[in-house]
Amino acid sequence: MISFDSEICTNYEAASEREWLETNGIGGFASATISGANTRRYHGILTSAIRPPLGRITMLSKFEETLSVDGETFELSANQYPNAIYPNGYKYLKSFRLDPFPVWTFEIAGIEIEKKLFMAHGENTTIVQYRIKEYELREVQNPKIELALKPLLSFVDYHHLQRETADFNPTFESSGNSVEIHPFDEMPSLFFDHNAETVEKTSVWYRNFEYAIERTRGFDFREDLFQPFVLKYDLTKAVTVIVSTEKHSANDAVNLEKAEIERRGKLIEISGAKDDFTKQLVLAADQFIVSRGDGKTIIAGYPWFSDWGRDTMIALNGLTLATNRAEIARQILLEFSKHISQGMIPNRFPDIGDEAEYNTVDATLWYFEAIRAYAEKTKDYKFVREYLYEKLANIIEWHLRGTRFQIHVDTDGLLYAGTEGVQLTWMDAKYGDEVFTPRIGKPVEIQALWFNALKIMANYAERFDDPENAGKFAAMAELAKQSFNAVFWNEAENCLFDVVINGMRDSSVRPNQIFAVSLPNAILDDPEKARKIVEKVETELLTPFGLRSLSPNDVSYCPIYTGSPYERDSAYHQGTVWVWLIGGYVDARRKVFPDNENRVEEILAGFKSHLTETGCGQISEIFDGDAPHKPRGCFAQAWSVAEILRVFDKD
Known part of the structure; x- marks a missing residue:
């Protein structure tokens, strides 16, 4: 208590x-x-x-x-x-x-x-x-x-x-x-x-x-x-x-x-949580799960966020599957399937008006991963086949021929995204017309998510007796993998470039590269490079409360998230620590150093005391990049709670 x-x-x-x-x-x-x-x-x-x-x-x-x-x-x-x-x-x-x-x-x-x-x-x-x-x-x-x-x-x-x-x-x-x-x-x-x-x-x-x-x-x-x-x-x-x-x-x-x-007691009972920390996180998780129409969705954070597609799909695993509430996950997946448009799920549902916004390249790709996690947990492949598979295949087709915001598969098999003045990745801070991290081109985590989605679809096509698409998706995945490994390695920094576009490479050391190692279907094909990425991230980005969004060695690094709306938005992804990234980091670390679980426990220990420091019983959205890493932003963030629950669920 x-x-x-x-x-x-x-x-x-x-x-x-x-x-x-x-x-x-x-x-x-x-x-x-x-x-x-x-x-x-x-x-x-x-x-x-x-x-x-x-x-x-x-x-x-x-x-x-x-x-x-x-x-x-x-x-x-x-x-x-x-x-x-x-x-x-x-x-x-x-x-x-x-x-x-x-x-x-x-x-x-x-x-x-x-x-x-x-x-x-x-x-x-x-x-x-x-x-x-x-x-x-x-x-x-x-x-x-x-x-x-x-x-x-x-x-x-x-x-x-x-x-x-x-x-x-x-x-x-x-x-x-x-x-x-x-x-x-x-x-x-x-x-x-x-x-x-x-x-x-x-x-x-x-x-x-x-x-x-x-x-x-x-x-x-x-x-x-x-x-x-x-x-x-x-x-x-x-x-x-x-x-x-x-x-x-x-x-x-x-x-x-x-x-x-x-009701709350039942949530803890079905989750199987044994210790006080996990029990509290189970109750915290429930606070984000809400009704939308006949289905369910996830509020991204309190007190000011509505339900966002990206946040929902990233948080779904930890909030529902890790807490043994698979039926909620099913309802969320089904509800979002109703809002697919031009091969995309919504970025967010606005507070005012009925029109969803689709300015995102990664929410749809995280949708594939959320479905994979649901099916793996429940073995409910019948649901995937009857309600989702054709829609997922149509999403792939839309990405092949091109959809909003110049999102399309390039000739090298990698996914291009971006137009001036629009923020499409999770690094989406914008003030007025200024986008602080536009990342136009081929962002590293988008390629990792695209490859993961193609491998998921190849597996489903084979499982659902669709050999033509099974071969097609597998071939697309292989081309993307070859192209990625040929252009994304940054030898000078022993890590991955953040964005590649027309021969130019962004060498900013950011946490996005961790997903090339952490996702279930990892696009990076070199174990030694995977180890170097994890070590680079741990050395320059890891803090007691998550990963910095930019290395402190970068001239654009912002150590403190404070000031006017403009000052805060400009710092949002320029060094500010994000809790949700700890999930991908832990996944990657477990792959690279499978026999060092004690280190993972040390990394996660700081969150136990945080439950009493800002939002009672909750986990904050962000923290300052520099010590003492003061909590900022929303005092209760869905994917922060979700990713801690998800990685604990694997202990």
């Missing part, structure tokens, strides 16, 4: 650096810091997915919480305002833990109060509960203990910030133990189902909340929130409020909690 004592909880900076996350399986989420202060625009008690898994609206930002003991008041909340932190409720925190939900324990006037928050799976619903621990209650002689909850509403697209506006409809309907508010016609109503003693109208704006992380990232960082009413409770009884886009009864909380505890 992840937990923090008062030393961390009562330290505002330390407590505000640690974020918790709850998700609902349809794209909605709740998130904030353990101090109680919101430090991002994305923090909130309920961010609803109105068009699952997207259409996300931050509806309820937080509650202001006031405890009253025999008339003496204590504020439990915390907020950053201009030049002030108020209130200072974090000072009353005795502990915080994930059990399995976020649970806070406050100690005030000799009374311990426990606060619990969780989301219901499959609906835009957050349940918040408070109680006085029984053994503490017996020590207090019949005090009058009351709790007042003041909801602070935002009702904006989750990428945006709210400002005081006359367009916000402040009226609400209170009936029995339910309050409904509907600030904007184009958004759903929000229900507060509660067991409060009274509901009192307030109707005020709280102004100028400041979000420290937004400020650091160079974005707008001030927000106003609307406070419509106050719920007043007798805290000598258990307190419940269910915040939802659906109508509930406060009594539903018991069954909702029981169902969610059982």
Whole structure:
């Protein structure tokens, strides 16, 4: 169990650096810091997915919480305002833990109060509960203990910030133990189902909340929130409020909690996880798996990413197969097959609009690898034959004759990709019209993935009694392999070039070359060169949290990922450490040094402590290239969690 004592909880900076996350399986989420202060625009008690898994609206930002003991008041909340932190409720925190939900324990006037928050799976619903621990209650002689909850509403697209506006409809309907508010016609109503003693109208704006992380990232960082009413409770009884886009009864909380505890327990049970670290990663993995239509998809990262094709296919193995949730993998593969267009799966589904974006060369190639992993795990080749094989063969044909963005097979059998102003590989940072790592031509990992896909298809064609295509795919793979090994070796650096185009070779030492060794069907045909690549990557790129995206010896190396949006985007793939790359590195190392598993365990050890450092129970997207390798980007990233689970699954 992840937990923090008062030393961390009562330290505002330390407590505000640690974020918790709850998700609902349809794209909605709740998130904030353990101090109680919101430090991002994305923090909130309920961010609803109105068009699952997207259409996300931050509806309820937080509650202001006031405890009253025999008339003496204590504020439990915390907020950053201009030049002030108020209130200072974090000072009353005795502990915080994930059990399995976020649970806070406050100690005030000799009374311990426990606060619990969780989301219901499959609906835009957050349940918040408070109680006085029984053994503490017996020590207090019949005090009058009351709790007042003041909801602070935002009702904006989750990428945006709210400002005081006359367009916000402040009226609400209170009936029995339910309050409904509907600030904007184009958004759903929000229900507060509660067991409060009274509901009192307030109707005020709280102004100028400041979000420290937004400020650091160079974005707008001030927000106003609307406070419509106050719920007043007798805290000598258990307190419940269910915040939802659906109508509930406060009594539903018991069954909702029981169902969610059982669901999460079942995930750990079917995964076979034995140690606490792996159990936590299994729960972390589940937070990225969401519904899309009748199928499933994967949210790339919290708090700001939607579902991306590349991330989904890379993460599928670790999030679903390594956790023994093969049916989820099947649903994801089938769902993405419905969106194949011109031989490509989508790069991403945008937050606004229904048109998928296809600006990627590698997502489709990772799709082949995800299907291979699924079939190898389940032996469900019937599914591949009936639903996917013809579509995969059509993808190959599209690549042969050419598809979007000049993606096509060249005369040497290698895959060319790229047009000016478009980013197609995973190194996809772009600011305005500037693409920082365009990598136009024949990127090294694209050739490795292309070869892997052709070998997979040759195997399937043979298995499915399609001899003509079996021969064709095998011949294409052989030509690609010969051409690759003839042009990609960089003798001066004892590694592979990153991109080859028209006789020019990019000698930047990057991690992309590791996939020429690591993939199940490796395109590199020289074991000695494979060893040199692994050693080169370990020497110049390996850190305790993943691989640097560029060698520190390069003049373009950026040691720290910080600053304005432009500065951060320009550093994103110029030295910044990426966790997900550790999976390919471990695979390659196991091939080259099969008898040195202790070294692999050493490499993975750092992630155990990281679970308590940023996103509680999660693994970050990126880290600074230079020590101490501060975590950056999303505090919870799908392929980061997935690749750690996948390589652990092979232990």
